[in-house]
Amino acid sequence: MSKLSLRARLAATLGLSAARLSRATGRGDGSVIGGRVALKVEPDVLAELSRGRQLALVSATNGKTTTTRLITNALRALGPVATNEFGANMPSGHITALSSDLEARNAVLEVDEKYLPMVLSDTKAAVVVLMNLSRDQMDRASEINLLAQKWRFALRGSPAHVVANCDEPLVAWAGLGSSNATWVAAGQRWKEDSWCCPECGGHLDRSADPHWECHECGLRRPEPSWVLDGDTVTDPHGRKHELRMKLPGDANRANAAIALATAAVFGVPPDNALPRLREVTSVAGRYSSIQRGPVEVRLLMAKNPAGWLESFAILDPPPVPVALSVNAQVPDGRDTSWLWDVDYTVLRGRKVFVLGERRTDLALRLDTDDVEFEVIDHIDQAVAKTGTKRLDVVANYTAFQQIRTEWGRVT
Numbered sequence: 345m346s347k348l349s350l351r352a353r354l355a356a357t358l359g360l361s362a363a364r365l366s367r368a369t370g371r372g373d374g375s376v377i378g379g380r381v382a383l384k385v386e387p388d389v390l391a392e393l394s395r396g397r398q399l400a401l402v403s404a405t406n407g408k409t410t411t412t413r414l415i416t417n418a419l420r421a422l423g424p425v426a427t428n429e430f431g432a433n434m435p436s437g438h439i440t441a442l443s444s445d446l447e448a449r450n451a452v453l454e455v456d457e458k459y460l461p462m463v464l465s466d467t468k469a470a471v472v473v474l475m476n477l478s479r480d481q482m483d484r485a486s487e488i489n490l491l492a493q494k495w496r497f498a499l500r501g502s503p504a505h506v507v508a509n510c511d512e513p514l515v516a517w518a519g520l521g522s523s524n525a526t527w528v529a530a531g532q533r534w535k536e537d538s539w540c541c542p543e544c545g546g547h548l549d550r551s552a553d554p555h556w557e558c559h560e561c562g563l564r565r566p567e568p569s570w571v572l573d574g575d576t577v578t579d580p581h582g583r584k585h586e587l588r589m590k591l592p593g594d595a596n597r598a599n600a601a602i603a604l605a606t607a608a609v610f611g612v613p614p615d616n617a618l619p620r621l622r623e624v625t626s627v628a629g630r631y632s633s634i635q636r637g638p639v640e641v642r643l644l645m646a647k648n649p650a651g652w653l654e655s656f657a658i659l660d661p662p663p664v665p666v667a668l669s670v671n672a673q674v675p676d677g678r679d680t681s682w683l684w685d686v687d688y689t690v691l692r693g694r695k696v697f698v699l700g701e702r703r704t705d706l707a708l709r710l711d712t713d714d715v716e717f718e719v720i721d722h723i724d725q726a727v728a729k730t731g732t733k734r735l736d737v738v739a740n741y742t743a744f745q746q747i748r749t750e751w752g753r754v755t
Contacts, residue, residue, distance in 0.1 A: 352392040355385035356443035379436025393442035394467035404475035414603035418617035461498035481677030496521035529568035530598035534650035593658040665695035669743035
């Protein structure tokens with residue numbers, strides 16, 4: 345990368361010192377405070393740290409952290425990669441990530457959806473990865489059609505190569521703002537936010553799923569060059585690649601397909617990338633298993649209706665019970681009305697535990713879907729009452745982090 349100015353180098357050094365101090369005192373991983381300190385010293389530090397690098401920005405409502413990890417692993421075939429591995433996905437976190445490895449020519453940054461246009465403008469990223477958009481944190485997040493519009497406008501003015509899921513109409517419409525795109529048929533299980541055309545507002549015809557089309561303005565699904573079918577990905581040359589991922593579920597197979605397409609843009613072919621993707625078994629505690637006495641507990645994080653739908657799809661079958669934990673702190677969003685958009689009927693017939701700060705909200709929702717449950721105060725009560733040797737836990741963001749912290753920050 346190009347040489348940093350003296351002021352930017354000082355900013356990076358002071359930011360890293362603040363991050364280390366934060367970790368040493370147990371106040372956090374330091375990703376946010378480090379970037380904030382650096383910004384105080386040099387407001388343009390993100391642009392300076394990005395200059396001379398090949399950056400990939402990864403944005404979506406669900407799967408950002410996992411896909412960032414997968415792409416990072418694949419690109420390590422080319423050498424060191426700077427990345428925000430702790431999930432701090434706003435500019436302060438990006439600054440800390442880039443400061444942590446000044447010599448890494450490649451970088452992969454997870455980016456919060458609403459910050460993507462600004463971060464793209466500052467970093468001049470070479471690649472932008474777009475996966476999905478769905479309702480999330482409804483009390484404070486922008487309406488998703490507006491987000492897609494902002495993405496589309498930002499990409500119109502950028503030479504970045506876009507890698508996008510063509511099965512997600514909002515994402516595809518945003519990606520069509522770019523003149524240079526790679527389309528991946530990665531699938532879309534949650535469709536409740538994409539029945540209307542983002543271009544004209546007309547009805548999207550999805551009767552020939554996965555194909556979608558607006559008969560009023562002509563907007564339609566772009567033709568994919570990478571196609572996910574079950575556990576197989578077909579590349580632009582027609583070669584088929586078996587994923588055989590250790591991460592579970594269709595959502596992670598979609599993440600892997602997009603990671604393969606992104607790695608190829610950087611010059612890493614699937615045969616080199618796939619073994620590195622298969623090394624990933626958990627991401628920041630997601631999908632990890634921990635032994636609590638005789639019970640093996642698997643941790644799943646889901647923060648919105650689309651995420652809960654994907655989590656339910658990978659639950660162990662009955663009689664394995666499930667514990668559901670919901671908070672409503674600032675990082676989660678205060679509004680829990682999204683609970684009513686989730687179909688809980690799939691939980692009928694199994695033992696269900698309910699906990700978290702908003703357990704009564706969740707209990708009411710389960711009751712309306714005729715799902716039997718038991719309200720508990722602490723996750724260890726669920727472990728003690730499982731009656732089996734396995735337990736699945738599905739929790740939203742802060743509830744998930746609380747469990748991780750109590751159980752030793754499993755990775």
